[in-house]
Amino acid sequence: MRWMWIDRFLEFKRGKRAVAIKCVALTEEQIDNYCPGYPHMPNSLIVEGMAQTGGLLAGEVNQFLERVVLAKIGKVVFHDVARPGDTLRYTAEIQDLKPDGCILHVSSHIGDKLQAEVEMVLAHLDQRFEGVDLFEPADFLRMLRLFGVYDVGIDEQGQPLTPPPHMLAAEHAFNLTAP
Amino acid sequence: MPPSNEEVFEKVRTALVDALGVDDDEVQPESTIIGDLGAESIDFLDIVFRLEKSFGIEIPRSELTPEDVLTNPAYVQDGKVTPEGIAEIKRRMPFADLSKFEANPVVTEFGNLLTVNDLCRFVESKVQDR
Numbered sequence: 545m546r547w548m549w550i551d552r553f554l555e556f557k558r559g560k561r562a563v564a565i566k567c568v569a570l571t572e573e574q575i576d577n578y579c580p581g582y583p584h585m586p587n588s589l590i591v592e593g594m595a596q597t598g599g600l601l602a603g604e605v606n607q608f609l610e611r612v613v614l615a616k617i618g619k620v621v622f623h624d625v626a627r628p629g630d631t632l633r634y635t636a637e638i639q640d641l642k643p644d645g646c647i648l649h650v651s652s653h654i655g656d657k658l659q660a661e662v663e664m665v666l667a668h669l670d671q672r673f674e675g676v677d678l679f680e681p682a683d684f685l686r687m688l689r690l691f692g693v694y695d696v697g698i699d700e701q702g703q704p705l706t707p708p709p710h711m712l713a714a715e716h717a718f719n720l721t722a723p
Numbered sequence: 724m725p726p727s728n729e730e731v732f733e734k735v736r737t738a739l740v741d742a743l744g745v746d747d748d749e750v751q752p753e754s755t756i757i758g759d760l761g762a763e764s765i766d767f768l769d770i771v772f773r774l775e776k777s778f779g780i781e782i783p784r785s786e787l788t789p790e791d792v793l794t795n796p797a798y799v800q801d802g803k804v805t806p807e808g809i810a811e812i813k814r815r816m817p818f819a820d821l822s823k824f825e826a827n828p829v830v831t832e833f834g835n836l837l838t839v840n841d842l843c844r845f846v847e848s849k850v851q852d853r
Contacts, residue, residue, distance in 0.1 A: 615765040618742065640772045644784060645765070647772045665769050 548687065549593035550634065553600075556697035558705065561637045562601040564691070566593045570628035585626040587660070591617065594650040594662050598636035600693065602646040602666050607708035611678050615645065615667035622660045630654045644668055681714035725850050726778075731843050738773035739839065742766055750839055757834035764790075774842075780849040787845065788837075789815050793830050804828040818844035 555563040568575065568585045578586045595614040603612040626632055633653045640647040645667040652660040669678075679687075685707055688694065697705030707715075726734070736750045743760050756762045762770070771782045785791060789812050792798050798808030809825055819841045824833065 616769065618769055640775070642768065642771075642784070645768045647769065665765060667765055667768070 547592075548596070548691075549589055550596050550691065552692045553597075553696050554633070554692075556601065556604075556693055556705065558697070558699045559601075559605045559638060559641065561635065562597055563636075564593070564597040564634045566590075566632040566634065568626050568628055568630045568632065575628055583628055585630075585632070587620075587622050587625075590622075590626060590632065590652055590660055591620060591662060593632065594634045594636065594652060594660070595664060595666070597634040598638075598646075598648040598650050598664060599666055600688070600691070601636050601638060602641065602648070604693070604697070604705070605641060608681075608684065608711065609708070611669040612646070612666050613669060613678070614664060616665035618663035618665060620660065620662045624654065624657065624659045626652075626654060626659060632659065644670065681711045682718035685711040685715050725847070728843070728847075731778075731846055731850075732839075734777045735774070735839060735843050735846060738770055738777060739842075742769040742773055752838065752840040752843070754839050755835045756837050756839065756842065760839075764788075774846060778846055778850055780846070780853055782849060786815060787842075793833055799830055802830055804830060804833070816841075816845075818848055 550564040550566050553562060553564045555561065566585075570576065570583060574586055574589060575583045578584070592614075599612045599614065603610060631654065634650060635653070636648050636650040638646060638648055645665060648664050648666065650662045650664060651658060652662075688707070688711075694705055694707060699705055732752065736747065739745065739750050739756070739760060739762075740747055743762055743766060745760050749760065754760055756770075767784065767788055771784065771787065774780070775782055792808055792811050792815070793804065795808070798805055798811060804812070804824075809821065809828060812819075813821060819837060821836070824836050
């Protein structure tokens, strides 16, 4: 199982804002096992989904060449629990973007109701983590396509986003060697 | 009109309380940001963001924490910052009181240098340059 805690992007505006959804289903192990008798989505995994929404938004700004990691949760408030059948809608907005990281505000809604809100700091791994690769580029691009980033994503001019050249090259090389 | 010293301190205090999750009364002028308030490296990104927003200023990270000097072999020998390194830090951080650090310039002790007062002086200089 991949560590994917969002299902699809609905909106993706380069360097500004992204909206992703996560459908909560009773068939998911973590829903049933986390708190037996009271099935709900663990808050920690909701935060992970919010961080993935924001992390991909932040990473795209630099063509996914920076290695973006969740560094700090400044503040988090949960207003409600997410139950099977709910669809969580995560909205990430970049507050500040610097060479060494990014500050984001991310909210989670169920319908019109605010479910959670988080202030988070994402960091770019620096030279101390030389040689540490978080993703293989072809695999990463497959995930971005699966999330619909290139179906809904737009750049600063409102033009459709396209995958970065290094990822397309890796995908091409992978396809050539695939059985 | 530039903010008064008290206004600067209160805004800096708010930024530190929000970024570090400490209590108001823990943030005193002489408190060291890393040693007393427990800030870690990544917290400075958060602190800088809050100060920039609160005061309408821009803060290059290298002006607040000269990590590149402290990790540069040209400025560090046997775990201590050389006189050239001290001079570079003074040039970068004219707002900081380096007298204690100069007496024993061990790199690992640098974190205990920057105080809330230093941060206030730094912000005041940035507000004046605005």
